[in-house]
Amino acid sequence: MSRTLWLKFSVFNFVLVALLGVIMRYKILFSLPFLDQKHLQEAHSHFAFYGWITNVLYVLMVIYLSKVRPEISLRKYNILIITNIIASYAMIATFIYGGYFWGSIAASTVALLTSFAFTFFFVIDVKNLREASKKWFLGGLFFAVISSAGVFNLAYMKSSGNITQDLYLASEYFFLHFQYNGFFIFACIGLLLYSLKEEGSLISEKENKLMFWLMFFGCLIGFGLSVLWLKLSMPVFALIILASLAQTYGAVMLFRIVRRSWTHLILKWSAVQRFVLIFAGFAFAVKILLQLASNVPAISQFAFGFRNVVIAYLHLVLLMCIATYLLSQVLATNFFIISRSLITGLKLFLAGIFLNELMLGMMGVFSIKYIAVPYANHFLLVFSVLIFVALFIIFVSMKKRQEA
Template sequence: MSTFLSKWLSISFLNLFLVAFLGLILRYKIAFYLPFLNQKYILHSHSHFAFSGWITQSLMVLLIYYLSSKIGEQVFEKYRPVLYANLICSYGMLISFIIQGYGLLSISFSTLSILVTSVFTIYFWADLKWIKKKATSILWFKAALVFGIISSIGALSLSYLMANKTTDQNWYLASIYFFLHFQYNGWFLFAGMGLLTDKLEFLIHEQKKLNAIFYLFFFACIPAYFLSILWIPFNVIIYQILILAVILQLIAWAIMLNIFFKNSRAISKKFSSQGKSILILSAIAFTIKLLLQSGSIHPALSQLSYGFRPIIIGYLHLVLLGVTSIFIIGYIISFKLIITNKLAIKGIIVFIAGIIINELLLMTQGVAALSYIAIPYINEMLLVAAMILFIGTITISLGISRSIQ
């Protein structure tokens, strides 16, 4: 067990606990009275820290570990300052957004975070050249890095609009969704698929199919952004490209699922049983995400979904918690990248249960909102779901800390 990996992943799980804590505060403030905290400021802190302190930090650590397995553990020293810098920026955003929302400090830390990501991209891209075998996973990693940099355009644009108090709603939403799309459909998805593909291509003989999956997702990623801004009128050609992007993604995922089913026995031998079960849940969430995304291509459904906040929040949580967070945890558990005990496993089960309950409540609230039906005590129930998530994360952190002592 690598000390480097154990240390940094335990920090990531601590950050996940802080994300859940902020989520709990947000839900409490909606359900009850908490006047001394600004709702928007907490929300900005919660979202920025979730992206940078939890998901990006974890993916960076896992990608560095991937490099170490290919070219040696000397890479740890090279990337250690980058991880510390990302951590400082993440905690800087966590605190400054709570204090001032979008202001000088928070925008400065956000900008520094982009610079840190850029340094990581330059380092990692250069180090990939030392890997002699040109595997499909390398294509996924390079695309992930590129999409991560592209997403920063949305973040910088949003910071500019907020700092200048621009009130144009279309530009504001387009910037937010640009950042979100190229983060979770670009950087998060492609980095995760790269890690998964790296394991698969040494287990199975499906190289052509794995290559096809990459290119289908890659060519669909950029046009798929327009699925996030369907309230803007498009001409027929762009709309047809959107339909093509949706079809490409569905075909790619169908091929991936076929690979899993066809090679389930070989995969089961390499992946731990607990980890495999968690990854299956992530795959189910990703399937639901693709189907919902495909449905949004219909203009009437698109107008409805973007008009109701619970649906947007439910979709974002599905991607960030149901797909990405569960995948990261499942990958770590599958290959025993950190020492876990019964307490940590119980925490993971509680955390995943919280995700499922949270999603069911958000989707129920969203569907009810379409008919303008108010669900009694829905905010209190969502607070309970947030509490379950919080309990799960603190239990995971406690279990991990006891294991590495």
């Protein structure tokens, strides 16, 4: 398949993620007795991670490779992308059918082993490359690999029936943390830095190295923020605080790099593309601030004690920040005609995400006093339909440029 088809297929997978989200929201309000909500949730989250985000990152990273190492063969990556897609669709079917059982565990294992193979080949192909984004892609893939420990432990506990609540939650958060704070965020930063480089905005090796290690250390140790309820010792807690401060400073460095590059972006990027970067950047800034605030035990207990807060935070990071930025990266490849209908779809998508996050945030805040927001689930259903329709408009509007 050509790069344009891979990218368009990735967006189609995003449409499916949104459709699963609509079904889940519908089932909260109305009866769908033939579908299990827990199984739907597991299918939705696994396909969002592997069918959409991981898949599009693979494709964008392969496009990056084709630019910096045009002499290498990409055939092995095409095979791995196809394998990941097959495993992702198998996850939809098996998780909806029976949740965690041998079928869904097998599909998840294939996706994880594919990530190991992708990492292996990518490391070899960029071995002698001197380029700023390289560190970030390798760092992201490192986190993708180690996150698998959480999944394997979850699968073992589910299949054996030997479930310890604390270990189960810790394993779940281990996987989630190193996927979205590790693989997804680091790979997105790699894509951003290369985009800036293409527009003539360079970053020094010293600055890049410092920013990378601050955020790498912050992510690695920062997993502790997800398990503060385990009553960690004071030295460990102090190390976690230091790590979150390091990641915050690394994020500040990244914002400074974007700010000083803004003149180049005004000249080279469209107004919509710049707005999407601000939109995703705002979500990333809120994520960093919330992460820093969670060092306060009372705030941490609140965050993990209310399901609405957890859902709002995950959507903030995965949907408003990562997914939005990746969608903009797909459109910024210049492989597609940026038509009026596509821009309309993108605007509706941003509006749907903002309204969805606003409602989830309100539900989280009001849940402090155990106050229910009137018709909240009805609004969330409407917003999820808006996101689905917007993504469908974007998908059908993605027409290939003749030169692509």
